[in-house]
Amino acid sequence: MLFNRMETGRASISDAVYMEVITGLHGTTMPTILAAACQAMVGAIMTYETGDIATAALTVAGVVVAIARLFEIVAFRRRLARPPQLGRAEAARWERRYIAGTIVTALVLGVFAARSIVLGDALCSVMAIGIGFGFGAGVVARLALRPVAALLDLVAIASPAAIVTFMQPDLRHVGLGLLILMYMAASFEMVRLSFNASINQITLKRQFEQLSRIDPMTGVSNRSVLAADLPPMLAAGMVAVHTLDLDRFKEANDRFGHPVGDALLRQVAGRLKALAAHDDLVVRMGGDEFILVQRAAADAEAMARRIVQSIGAPYDVDGQVIALGVSVGVAVAPQDGRTAEALLSRSDRAMYRAKQDGGGYVLARELRMADTTASDQPVAEGLAA
CATH class of the missing domain: 3.30.70.270 (Reverse transcriptase/Diguanylate cyclase domain)
Structure with missing residues (x-):
């Protein structure tokens, strides 16, 4: 399978590297805030132009999920700042919460984009699909070290819009659906490449840090x-x-x-x-x-x-x-x-x-x-x- 090698590498990384990965996931709130702000703006415009209640509900859902994710990030940072030191098992629970939040966000944005296509307003569709593509790019950048999570996010964000476009009989919608699928395939490849590069970089960094702490003659600490x-x-x-x-x-x-x-x-x-x-x-x-x-x-x-x-x-x-x-x-x-x-x-x-x-x-x-x-x-x- 495409992600077999990545999952093997994921399981074999050391506790120190794993902790750095999980801390990095919670390192910034800006992508979450920007995604929520963009969806709120586009959702308000679409609701005003079309009067669609489903669009309004999806907009509210996106903002609520974003707020919940912000609270989760802040809670993780507070936990990291107090003793005892975070262990791998506890870090894994924080990881699952973070990834669950990204998957729900991706699904809401995917359905939001699909709804914009159903409504038939071309400009609103461009804006809604653009938010989805932007979120997908962020997934590739932030979740490359969690490849299965990245895969689920990309599927959640692309599938609803692709399904809706293929349900339309005209060539333009079929072409849009194919573009979405090609974007998703290219994103998978970028996740694979980013994963390999990031794992190698972090592992080398840890090795150099460890070498700087070891007496080369005896192998004990310096x-x-x-x-x-x-x-x-x-x-x-x-x-x-x-x-x-x-x-x-x-x-x-x-x-x-x-x-x-x-x-x-x-x-x-x-x-x-x-x-x-x-x-x-x-x-x-x-x-x-x-x-x-x-x-x-x-x-x-x-x-x-x-x-x-x-x-x-x-x-x-x-x-x-x-x-x-x-x-x-x-x-x-x-x-x-x-x-x-x-x-x-x-x-x-x-x-x-x-x-x-x-x-x-x-x-x-x-x-x-x-x-x-x-x-x-x-x-x-x-x-x-």
């Missing part, structure tokens, strides 16, 4: 992701920041060479990803320094122990067994800080303390307690004197 994602994670609740620095990595890199060093970094990243939960964040900051942001902050110390045990296990690179260590500093929000900067600073400080102690992990709260004890000691000595 430091730009930490700056963008850590503040929202903090706003959502408790998190633990684990700052890691590999021990003896420089010696291994100098002894075995950079290719082996790169392979070690990739294995370290793989072990961290295996430890992290699906909603945790693993970041390579640069060199041999990594950060793991853990959402289950209550389990922070247990996670630090698992990191030390996993990263400290021997590595096999091209038959070479290499042993590394790791120093980990752990800061937990909100006890150790309420901002990304405070947490990163305190976990970094704890990591350096762990490195001074020969590896392992140090909790930022232990440093705070030590600092508090040190600051209170002179006061206690003064009281004793």
Whole structure:
């Protein structure tokens, strides 16, 4: 079938691309307003010239449907602006509402154009059919990424007028009907071409965005992701920041060479990803320094122990067994800080303390307690004197 390939592509697009498509559908109200205004104007003229009640009813119906669609677009924008984030299933419900509105609009405009042909006023027919053609062009432009919906819209808008013209015995009406059918066929082809081009463009855009967030060496996130994602994670609740620095990595890199060093970094990243939960964040900051942001902050110390045990296990690179260590500093929000900067600073400080102690992990709260004890000691000595 003509739309088989398009429907396969439609189903396979990622959630991120799908959300961009649905947001784009609701991106403007101007086409809906203009279509309603044009139909109201032409319908008023036709009703005045012919006195046809059916034309008046179709005009009112078109305006009512347009108002309902405007409310739906505004409601979607308000939903998008408030938490939680819109999921694919909910977005699909909004899509169905939007498409139902376009199909009803297309059907009203199609019957409106057919009625103008029945009334026999040539100028009114030109205006009514022109609105339908304009709406069809908008369907091709806006709904190319929803090909079945575009097909239904084009059929709804063209079929009533085509049926009416073919019911007339004269050559002029038959010619008009053929023109309408050719317009519909050309529109189908434009939808197909636009779909392929748009899917490729959006997918490439998402791929480039994803690449800009990934460390090419290890495949984990890069430091730009930490700056963008850590503040929202903090706003959502408790998190633990684990700052890691590999021990003896420089010696291994100098002894075995950079290719082996790169392979070690990739294995370290793989072990961290295996430890992290699906909603945790693993970041390579640069060199041999990594950060793991853990959402289950209550389990922070247990996670630090698992990191030390996993990263400290021997590595096999091209038959070479290499042993590394790791120093980990752990800061937990909100006890150790309420901002990304405070947490990163305190976990970094704890990591350096762990490195001074020969590896392992140090909790930022232990440093705070030590600092508090040190600051209170002179006061206690003064009281004793």
